[in-house]
Amino acid sequence: MAVYTDITEGQLRAFLSDYDLGELLSYRGIAEGVENSNFIVHLDGGEFILTLYEKRVNERELPFFVGLMDHLAGKGFSCPRPVQRRDGGAIGHLAGRPAAMVTFLEGVWPREPLPAHCEGVGEALARMHCDVGDFAGRRRNGLSLCDWRPLFEQVGERADDVIAGLAAESRAMLDRLEEEWPQDLPSGVIHADAFPDNVFFLGDRFSGMIDFYFACNDLFAYDVAIALNAWCFDADHRFDRQKGAALLAGYQRARALSDAEKAALPALCRGAATRFMLTRLYDWIHTPDGATVTKKDPAQPLAWMRHHAGVSDPGAYGLSE
Known part of the structure; x- marks a missing residue:
């Protein structure tokens, strides 16, 4: 609705x-x-x-x-x-x-993204990151690393009512992210919400991106990590390396990732998954029954977070040398 x-x-x-x-x-x-x-x-x-x-x-x-x-x-x-x-x-x-x-933009968003769609969104994100180079506007990311722990503390132990053991798991991941979060990577205005329902295609050809209302200044590679989560997991929450490779290849066609950005991808993917798990968890607990907003299940990004927890090699996402 x-x-x-x-x-x-x-x-x-x-x-x-x-x-x-x-x-x-x-x-x-x-x-x-x-x-x-x-x-x-x-x-x-x-x-x-x-x-x-x-x-x-x-x-x-x-x-x-x-x-x-x-x-x-x-x-x-x-x-x-x-x-x-x-x-x-x-x-x-x-x-x-x-x-x-x-x-008005022509096109529809892909309900079942294919590698070609992933490649298209990767290239579109890179082109956006290049095009904002001379954009004067700035907006702080209100859902960045420093905001995740305060957000979680508004949920606290009630997280266990949603998924058993989630409170301790969340705190452990936040501890890890606060230690490993990358610094001094290329940054600028990012979309921050490039999920499939915000990207239109005509067939397998990118036709437009919508819903810029989470856009903010942050790391470009963090935007890539959000997209890897949003586009490259199957219905059973398994990461599809072919889709990851397509998304990253599309991105690097328009903007090459630096070595530091590539090395940071596992941590950034963990962070992106954690961010969406926490916001969905917060809404799941605080949105009253009967509200017109459809609550999104935090179990999906939690599965992404758990996958990324065991990744250290960026090549696991399909990144070519």
């Missing part, structure tokens, strides 16, 4: 009066997504996506997200481009929420 704030036709027409996009023909809510309310809007001027930003998105950070998408689109990177209002801005208000219109 991704329409938390519904809108009337009258409200939408009033909102669209600040744009030069033509007459409203139709609109409907989009069921996918978990953070914001999204609608596809059909106008004389074409199809657009309307996003109403819900409470988990800080309105003060919207200029960063909107500016990033506009910057990337201007570089030729395939992502939604914010549509300017008549006043020159991109953010308005609708139904008591900040809201923006962005361009």
Whole structure:
């Protein structure tokens, strides 16, 4: 469910009066997504996506997200481009929420990613990392290493109510990550949430990336580690080395990983898996039953974390020499 704030036709027409996009023909809510309310809007001027930003998105950070998408689109990177209002801005208000219109992207996200999809997302991430080199915006990663332990402590021993022994296992992994986390690797703005449902394809050809609302400044190789977790495990939580090799080959086609980045991949993959396990665990415990948000099971990223715990050689991910 991704329409938390519904809108009337009258409200939408009033909102669209600040744009030069033509007459409203139709609109409907989009069921996918978990953070914001999204609608596809059909106008004389074409199809657009309307996003109403819900409470988990800080309105003060919207200029960063909107500016990033506009910057990337201007570089030729395939992502939604914010549509300017008549006043020159991109953010308005609708139904008591900040809201923006962005361009529509063709394509669908792959429900069962193939190596070709992994290669495509790897190359797309690398191109994004290259394209942000002259982007002036900055945003701290609010879910970085220093935030994971405080997040876990809000769950504490209740973690064992979800999965037996998880509290001690989580603390041990946090101890390890705090000791081994890499420093001084190449960094810049990363997507930080490049899961399959945020990447579109036409067949096996990359057609666009969406949902930049976790984007922040962090290590480029950490973004790669997030993608390795999100794209390269099968339904039984086994790492698919062929997919890993494809993703890394696609990435390095556009941006070569340094030797230090390659050596850090096992630790970064452990960290990425731990981050998603902790946020899902927190939501699993704190989201009340009956809420419209679909809770995601922390068992999936926990399986990733356990896999990476035993990896020391980056070649295990399919990294070529």
